[in-house]
Amino acid sequence: MIEYLPHEVALCILSRLPVTSLLQCKLVCRAWYNLTQNPDLVTLHFSRSGENDPCLILHCDYPIRNQLYSLELSTGNEENQRVNKIRVPMLPEFNVVGSSKGLLCLRDSLTKDSLYIYNPFTGGYVKLPKPMRLSNQDAVFGFGFRPETKEYKMVMICCYQIPSGFHFSSEIIPPKSQVHIFTLGCLSWRHVGNIPYYPLQRPGQVLINGRLHWRTQPQKRRSPRLLISFDLADEQFRVVPKPGDLDTYKLSLVVLGGFLSAAVHRNHRQCDIWVMKAYDVKESWTKQFSIGIHVPRGLEQDVAQSFRASKFYRNRSSFQVLCLLKNGDLLLDYKCRALVSYNPRNDTFKDLSFHGIPNWFEPFVHEGNLTLINM
């Protein structure tokens, strides 16, 4: 029997736990409670938080608004896993813009002019200074952590003209979007110039190789849609090669196992997964596997009429790829209603069920940690 667990061993074990298990360890004894407050532990846990499977943050706004739940994805004992409800601070009705290295970015979904950075596992949050003229322009956001400088950066791209896709006032005037950057810990936004793209916002973050990624809307009728990136280091935008000659219209970006990847939907119910094996090398895009038709349990019926008014109800996308788990399975979300783990090696689907999971949710892959927000 152990009578004495050395401090450094306890610290090392705790630093390897997923964040919800770590929080729970506060209750073990006084020494461990103090240990969880130890800045060394917070730092060590932060640096290791990528080693575990990520957790999912589920955002629900129906029937009650502003609800967040967390779900730990440690593989192996799904049967016993539960969804935990997070105590959300009093905030206006929000949308989740994205998650990066432990922090969520939230945006006021009514006035659209307020942004918050929030750690759901410490409860800490800050309201960012208002960017210029945010409310009357459509804006696209990105939020990412830069390990080299330990900075969190927020980029906002304000699109002047939104092409409808069918009629353009002129094809001669180049499109122009204003780029503003906010570094967490600074006092104000910086306007860093304009770019000739209209990126498309999608929930979640596609951050890989120190760059955030978006698809763009076509700049002119019949002009190609592009993939663009924003480098958190030099703050430059670059065009990223697309897989083959596919139209990005059908494509959604995702990070899988450390590679920029694309789910290319053949139709509502099937998609191909392309992976860019060497970053920025067009020829390295490889079709890795195809995900066939699957109807998760309970989804045979369509949703209740009342839910169709919710902002999460999106008929067009039947499923999305969320992440690659440590066991090699892909985590899929079907219509914001069901989580499924797909095993690409033997092409099988497993419906995941969790105690307490809400009926409708928007999932965000989140690397949970206890980082404090410094302003």
Added chain:
Amino acid sequence: MSKLGQAKRIIFLKTADGQLFEVDEPVAMEFEIVKSFFDENEDAADDTVVPLPNVSAEPLAGIIEFCKAHVEFRANGAAGKDEVKKFNAEYIKEKSNEQLKELILAANYLNIKEMLDFLTETIANRLKNKSVEYVRAFFGIENDFTPQEEEAVRKEYEWAFEGVDED
């Protein structure tokens, strides 16, 4: 026999329960505590017995097995490959929680970084999503909170305490 024709150097280790172990030098040098013993006593005789008063025979045998395999993996350039993962998985499979704890205490005392990393990761995997009571029992830790304190901490993180494994 090594290439130079010299006999392989053997290091003698003596455990708390009086057992004598003969270990190949490269394996023994994985133990930081043994390495610094010889660094500090450069003229120690070849048959010097290094006392390990905090380690008993059973965990030491397990540690030697682990380090021997890992020294060989490194020599063969297999470090980080599937072979190593397979060995580690097999190594840990039959170990009880009690054995794991003895191993980690011994590895901590002997100061073997690679093995400590591996063991803390293994233990963390066994503690994931387990109840507070399970964690206490695992380490033999007594709950020293007063009921009032425990209630306060529980309230602080109430949401995190729903739905953990009973065992």
